[in-house]
Amino acid sequence: MVVLSPNTTIGIESIKGLGVPVIDLSRKRSRVSELIVKACEEYGFFKVINHGVSKEIIANMEKEGLDFFAKPSLEKHKAGPPTPLGYGIKNIGFNGDMGEVEYLLLHTNSHSISQISKSISKDSTKFNCVVNDYVQSIRNLACEILDLMAEGLWVQDKSFLSRLIRDVDSDSLIRLNHYPSSPPSSKDNINNNNNTTMDWSHHNNSRIGFGEHSDPQILTLLRSNDVGGLQVSIDDGMWVPIQPDTTAFCVNVGDVLQALTNGRFISARHRVLVNSFKSRMSVVYFGAPPLHAWISPLPELITPQNPCLYRPFTWGEYKKTTYSLRLGDSRLDLFRIHNEGDIP
Ligand SMILES: C=C1C[C@]23C[C@@]1(O)CC[C@H]2[C@@]12CC[C@H](O)[C@@](C)(C(=O)O1)[C@H]2[C@@H]3C(=O)O
Ligand SMILES: O=C(O)CCC(=O)C(=O)O
Numbered sequence: 001m002v003v004l005s006p007n008t009t010i011g012i013e014s015i016k017g018l019g020v021p022v023i024d025l026s027r028k029r030s031r032v033s034e035l036i037v038k039a040c041e042e043y044g045f046f047k048v049i050n051h052g053v054s055k056e057i058i059a060n061m062e063k064e065g066l067d068f069f070a071k072p073s074l075e076k077h078k079a080g081p082p083t084p085l086g087y088g089i090k091n092i093g094f095n096g097d098m099g100e101v102e103y104l105l106l107h108t109n110s111h112s113i114s115q116i117s118k119s120i121s122k123d124s125t126k127f128n129c130v131v132n133d134y135v136q137s138i139r140n141l142a143c144e145i146l147d148l149m150a151e152g153l154w155v156q157d158k159s160f161l162s163r164l165i166r167d168v169d170s171d172s173l174i175r176l177n178h179y180p181s182s183p184p185s186s187k188d189n190i191n192n193n194n195n196t197t198m199d200w201s202h203h204n205n206s207r208i209g210f211g212e213h214s215d216p217q218i219l220t221l222l223r224s225n226d227v228g229g230l231q232v233s234i235d236d237g238m239w240v241p242i243q244p245d246t247t248a249f250c251v252n253v254g255d256v257l258q259a260l261t262n263g264r265f266i267s268a269r270h271r272v273l274v275n276s277f278k279s280r281m282s283v284v285y286f287g288a289p290p291l292h293a294w295i296s297p298l299p300e301l302i303t304p305q306n307p308c309l310y311r312p313f314t315w316g317e318y319k320k321t322t323y324s325l326r327l328g329d330s331r332l333d334l335f336r337i338h339n340e341g342d343i344p
């Protein structure tokens, strides 16, 4: 029997049936919605294929990202420091979190994109167009997935979830992450050979690109080049690698969707380890509601057996709390209602 300790990374994609589910969006709608709901309940993560986002839109976005990160440091810093929007390197957020990553964080509203484009690219019109096209396509895909979720959950108002991110005031973001390759240092080798008490990531000569966290928003849609590194935590502490697939989008549930579904969907913790030999670049869309939108569990998902788990809050309040905390903090717990029968 193989015994895996909580900090073990398993080499295969998953213990529960070899990987997070891969869902073909071209299959029968009712089946797709069932599969999405199941994936969100079991993993909070899944991949979608036949998603309808054009190869050209993806390739253009990837090229703009690669061109930007290939610039000299001085040029890149013109788009920084992150406010949190803009260019950042190593520092994540404002509370001391660090990772081996450089990134560009952009708001998805067209005015914000056109403003920041000026400090990102000499051909700012092109950058502006490419990002706007990408945002439009990825938002449509996110809305389609949210509608499928609502159908699978038998929620009455089938477009309630997608309206939150379609809203003109939606606070959605695009993040480009670049993880330069990082060959193992001699220090890591010494620890490895001596079999000392380093944790698994060091034992494996890997470094943290983006530390363990959950995403605060509703839904995240991620695409990367063919370099792996993303891992999801399943069953409390088992790290499962998400195999890179350039034809797929990796989708994950955010904290707000966990709250809206009254805890039925899991906002899973994930992290990124740096590859020793190849650089990873990811483009991540975070679908978020407007700052003033109220979030509370959907009435259909509250029953005597599943009493309401979260108090109502606005996305603005939740976002403020997020930024007051560290990357790895479990912020949604602060919004939990303690019901009769809960263990104190
Ligand atoms: C340390 C932090 C960075 C972060 C805001 C936070 O205070 C905690 C959550 C972080 C996160 C994770 C998902 C997204 O990448 C992100 C943009 C978000 O909304 O929450 C980042 C924030 C950030 O990097 O600004
Ligand atoms: O870059 C990645 O692959 C994932 C990054 C991530 O989890 C995030 O930006 O929230």
Ligand SMILES: [Fe+2]
Residues within 6 Å of the ligand: 213, 214, 215, 270
């Ligand atoms: Fe994330």
